[in-house]
Amino acid sequence: MRAFAELIDRLIYTRSRNSKLALIADYLRQTPDPDRGWALAALTGELDLKTVKSSQIKAMADERFDPLLFRMSRDYVGDTAETVALMWQEPVGGVPAEDDLSVSTVIDLLADTSRAKAPQLLAGLMDRLDANGRYALLKLASGGMRVGVSARLAKTAVAQAFELNVDDVEEVWHALSPPYAELFAWGEGKTARPDPEGTPYFRPFMLAHPLEETRVDLADYAAEWKWDGIRVQIVGTHGSVRLYSRGGDDITASFPDIAEAFAADGVVDGELLVRGDVQGGEAASFNALQQRLGRKTVTAKMRKDFPAFVRLYDILIEGDQDVRALPWTERRARLEAFVPALDQGRFDISQLIPAESYDQLATIREGARDAAIEGVMLKRKDSPYIAGRKTGLWYKWKRDPLNADCVMMYAQRGSGKRSSVYSDYTFGCWTEDDELLPVGKAYSGFTDEELKMLDRFVRQNTVNRFGPVREVEKTMVLEVAFDSIHDSKRHKSGLAMRFPRISRIRTDKPADEADRIATLKRMVT
Amino acid sequence: MPAENWIEPHPTGIYVKPCDAWIDPSTPRPRALVTHGHADHARGGHGAVWATPETLSIMGLRYGVGAEGNAMPYGEEVDLGGGVIASYHPAGHVLGSAQILLQHDGERVVVTGDYKRRADPTCPPFEVVPCDVLITEATFGLPVFKHPDTAEEVAKLLEARAANPDRCILVGAYALGKAQRVIGELRDAGYHETIYLHGALEKMCRLYEELGVDLGPLALVADQEKADLKGCIVLAPPGALNDRWSRRLPDPVTAMASGWMRVRQRARQRNVELPLVISDHADWDELTQTIEDVAPREIWVTHGREDALVHWCSMRQMKARALAMVGREDEDD
Ligand SMILES: [Zn+2]
Numbered sequence: 001m002r003a004f005a006e007l008i009d010r011l012i013y014t015r016s017r018n019s020k021l022a023l024i025a026d027y028l029r030q031t032p033d034p035d036r037g038w039a040l041a042a043l044t045g046e047l048d049l050k051t052v053k054s055s056q057i058k059a060m061a062d063e064r065f066d067p068l069l070f071r072m073s074r075d076y077v078g079d080t081a082e083t084v085a086l087m088w089q090e091p092v093g094g095v096p097a098e099d100d101l102s103v104s105t106v107i108d109l110l111a112d113t114s115r116a117k118a119p120q121l122l123a124g125l126m127d128r129l130d131a132n133g134r135y136a137l138l139k140l141a142s143g144g145m146r147v148g149v150s151a152r153l154a155k156t157a158v159a160q161a162f163e164l165n166v167d168d169v170e171e172v173w174h175a176l177s178p179p180y181a182e183l184f185a186w187g188e189g190k191t192a193r194p195d196p197e198g199t200p201y202f203r204p205f206m207l208a209h210p211l212e213e214t215r216v217d218l219a220d221y222a223a224e225w226k227w228d229g230i231r232v233q234i235v236g237t238h239g240s241v242r243l244y245s246r247g248g249d250d251i252t253a254s255f256p257d258i259a260e261a262f263a264a265d266g267v268v269d270g271e272l273l274v275r276g277d278v279q280g281g282e283a284a285s286f287n288a289l290q291q292r293l294g295r296k297t298v299t300a301k302m303r304k305d306f307p308a309f310v311r312l313y314d315i316l317i318e319g320d321q322d323v324r325a326l327p328w329t330e331r332r333a334r335l336e337a338f339v340p341a342l343d344q345g346r347f348d349i350s351q352l353i354p355a356e357s358y359d360q361l362a363t364i365r366e367g368a369r370d371a372a373i374e375g376v377m378l379k380r381k382d383s384p385y386i387a388g389r390k391t392g393l394w395y396k397w398k399r400d401p402l403n404a405d406c407v408m409m410y411a412q413r414g415s416g417k418r419s420s421v422y423s424d425y426t427f428g429c430w431t432e433d434d435e436l437l438p439v440g441k442a443y444s445g446f447t448d449e450e451l452k453m454l455d456r457f458v459r460q461n462t463v464n465r466f467g468p469v470r471e472v473e474k475t476m477v478l479e480v481a482f483d484s485i486h487d488s489k490r491h492k493s494g495l496a497m498r499f500p501r502i503s504r505i506r507t508d509k510p511a512d513e514a515d516r517i518a519t520l521k522r523m524v525t
Numbered sequence: 526m527p528a529e530n531w532i533e534p535h536p537t538g539i540y541v542k543p544c545d546a547w548i549d550p551s552t553p554r555p556r557a558l559v560t561h562g563h564a565d566h567a568r569g570g571h572g573a574v575w576a577t578p579e580t581l582s583i584m585g586l587r588y589g590v591g592a593e594g595n596a597m598p599y600g601e602e603v604d605l606g607g608g609v610i611a612s613y614h615p616a617g618h619v620l621g622s623a624q625i626l627l628q629h630d631g632e633r634v635v636v637t638g639d640y641k642r643r644a645d646p647t648c649p650p651f652e653v654v655p656c657d658v659l660i661t662e663a664t665f666g667l668p669v670f671k672h673p674d675t676a677e678e679v680a681k682l683l684e685a686r687a688a689n690p691d692r693c694i695l696v697g698a699y700a701l702g703k704a705q706r707v708i709g710e711l712r713d714a715g716y717h718e719t720i721y722l723h724g725a726l727e728k729m730c731r732l733y734e735e736l737g738v739d740l741g742p743l744a745l746v747a748d749q750e751k752a753d754l755k756g757c758i759v760l761a762p763p764g765a766l767n768d769r770w771s772r773r774l775p776d777p778v779t780a781m782a783s784g785w786m787r788v789r790q791r792a793r794q795r796n797v798e799l800p801l802v803i804s805d806h807a808d809w810d811e812l813t814q815t816i817e818d819v820a821p822r823e824i825w826v827t828h829g830r831e832d833a834l835v836h837w838c839s840m841r842q843m844k845a846r847a848l849a850m851v852g853r854e855d856e857d858d
């Protein structure tokens with residue numbers, strides 16, 4: 001536990017993304033199996049020990065500490081697990097120095113126990129650890145490390161540790177399970193890459209560059225609408241189906257209606273949308289989709305009120321044939337042949353825009369009034385489907401250029417009616433050194449439902465308090481709309497937004513893919 | 526005579542009625558008894574001051590206190606008039622720090638000022654002084670505060686230095702006490718390289734040396750080239766950690782030596798990369814141990830998280846009360 005506790009502790013005090021990557025990579029290289037795998041599972045949030053919940057930790061505290069002293073301490077420290085770890089009375093004679101519990105021993109013991117016996121087992125383990133070890137144990141046992149590491153960052157660290165391609169890591173990830181022995185064996189060159197075949201595994205998405213100043217020739221590029229939902233990948237293999245988001249998160253549980261309806265073998269790429277009444281059954285705005293996002297279970301009413309469907313863009317695997325290397329035109333033809341066999345209520349195809357010239361496309365784009373249209377995609381007709389963002393192949397041309405994806409950094413309670421909820425958000429974008437700098441503050445643009453969700457996020461992801469202000473885990477991406485952006489000496493980022501408001505909550509987007517300060521600087525007027 | 530009849534706690538200090546003197550007053554008074562040199566206890570502008578010779582020197586450096594000072598070597602008694610006998614006893618907090626014992630009409634009252642129980646290479650250790658009423662501090666008066674072994678924390682600092690040969694280790698430490706203690710602890714751990722100082726720490730370090738505390742080779746950051754500070758240990762007041770000044774250092778690892786570093790959130794608030802739990806105050810176990818060792822009839826708690834300590838006393842059927850003292854910042858650690 002010592003190395004793991006040290007890792008957790010240092011991650012807490014490290015702000016830069018590169019240093020975090022280096023810390024995790026070092027740990028993964030130096031720690032033996034299966035400990036490193038369990039640690040990785042803890043960092044990526046894939047460790048779920050059903051026996052220990054925060055109520056068990058609370059029960060352990062109630063049994064040992066004077067209630068008033070515990071409450072005063074908890075109020076001061078701000079975190080139950082940390083308070084318990086710090087208050088813990090070490091056994092007489094101290095913690096035996098040579099007795100280092102392994103992470104896997106701890107996990108085995110906790111996985112084998114029952115909820116009723118968990119507090120006692122946990123207490124026994126606490127007696128064998130120092131203060132940092134106790135903190136790491138309680139965080140490990142109850143899930144929720146909150147050390148500012150996203151699943152994507154942890155996977156990037158795996159790639160960095162063993163000089164692998166992060167997209168290759170993503171691909172095999174969902175085919176593996178903790179403690180990922182095959183992953184490390186591959187990383188260390190002892191075995192070939194684990195073969196995810198036969199499991200509905202994730203393939204990294206192909207992404208687009210913003211068009212900005214670039215002009216393309218429509219003889220070489222096809223234009224299609226970019227829809228305002230979330231990008232998803234649907235994977236069907238031998239009757240099992242998975243839905244993945246951009247970051248490779250498995251979101252099948254939130255959209256069982258889609259998974260059940262996908263009766264095909266293959267992998268397709270599309271936009272997940274919900275049907276709205278507004279346009280006669282067409283796609284509703286992103287706000288409606290929010291109702292369905294991030295839910296672990298979906299009620300029948302929700303399925304009925306916000307029926308989901310997928311508008312398909314591309315096909316990666318048809319049957320068991322990998323078609324990613326084929327040119328886009330060829331894949332498009334296959335997609336057009338593939339879609340009619342699917343449930344028509346749940347799947348359709350994203351229409352191409354018949355534009356002869358770039359100017360004509362610009363006019364069509366300006367005229368688009370559909371709430372679910374986000375802009376236009378331009379895809380090189382001969383482009384293969386390649387993971388990541390490859391220059392010159394795909395471009396996105398957003399309808400409203402004054403939009404930025406930002407990461408929530410701080411939150412504050414509102415005033416008046418909103419004085420009990422965290423409704424004022426400070427958000428930031430990335431610098432060249434991968435640090436977040438605040439670029440603005442917004443307190444409007446969201447529905448009451450969304451506000452509830454954001455408030456909950458702030459409370460559950462606070463890493464720091466400065467008087468009334470809470471600093472949050474940098475994982476929540478907010479799409480911010482603004483009227484204009486200007487140079488400003490008052491802000492460290494050198495930028496000030498005019499009338500910023502939250503236009504969407506991008507729970508589907510990993511924080512490290514939020515916009516960069518440099519991108520915003522180009523929008524300055 | 527019971528203490529409450531002749532000692533009055535006020536928000537601005539403790540008034541000793543029979544001899545018309547104030548202990549650690551926060552406003553100028555004609556007669557002041559000062560426990561130690563930290564700014565929340567020692568102020569300028571008093572008439573007569575009674576303090577240890579070291580504290581008087583520190584006050585001299587800070588406020589120009591001179592002729593009005595009455596030196597109180599540890600253990601010597603002085604008659605303050607009105608039947609009050611005062612004596613000063615080591616508090617182990619910083620150089621010159623004292624607990625003040627007041628005796629009047631058969632009653633013994635000890636005012637601890639700030640104190641700690643563990644060893645400090647820069648000042649004599651705390652002495653248990655038996656008394657009827659113990660007036661104690663409670664800066665770290667919550668059971669979450671248990672300062673780890675100082676040697677372990679110093680080892681962390683030296684490890685960080687060894688692991689980062691291309692960076693310097695910048696340690697935030699208060700100018701009076703903590704800075705010299707960190708230097709002393711480093712020397713005790715066998716580190717004899719030059720330690721570099723922010724200009725604001727220089728005078729106090731020199732004074733410590735004049736008062737007989739050997740700090741080994743020291744030099745000012747201002748006199749060095751940036752590149753020459755790679756692999757070095759640099760000390761600065763906490764306020765300088767994140768300001769422009771630190772840009773003259775080679776990619777510093779920011780550390781902070783303070784008892785507050787025990788709580789992660791406090792360390793993160795300070796943007797600290799390497800928190801070092803090195804405190805000049807008693808932790809929870811030392812506070813409660815001292816109450817048990819001194820075994821007074823009554824405990825009065827001056828400043829800090831007094832509610833928790835008062836509650837702890839009341840659970841043990843000890844008579845305790847919290848005094849509402851103002852201006853006692855808990856940031857001097
Ligand atoms: Zn002090």
Ligand SMILES: [Zn+2]
Binds near residue numbers: 857
């Ligand atoms: Zn003090």
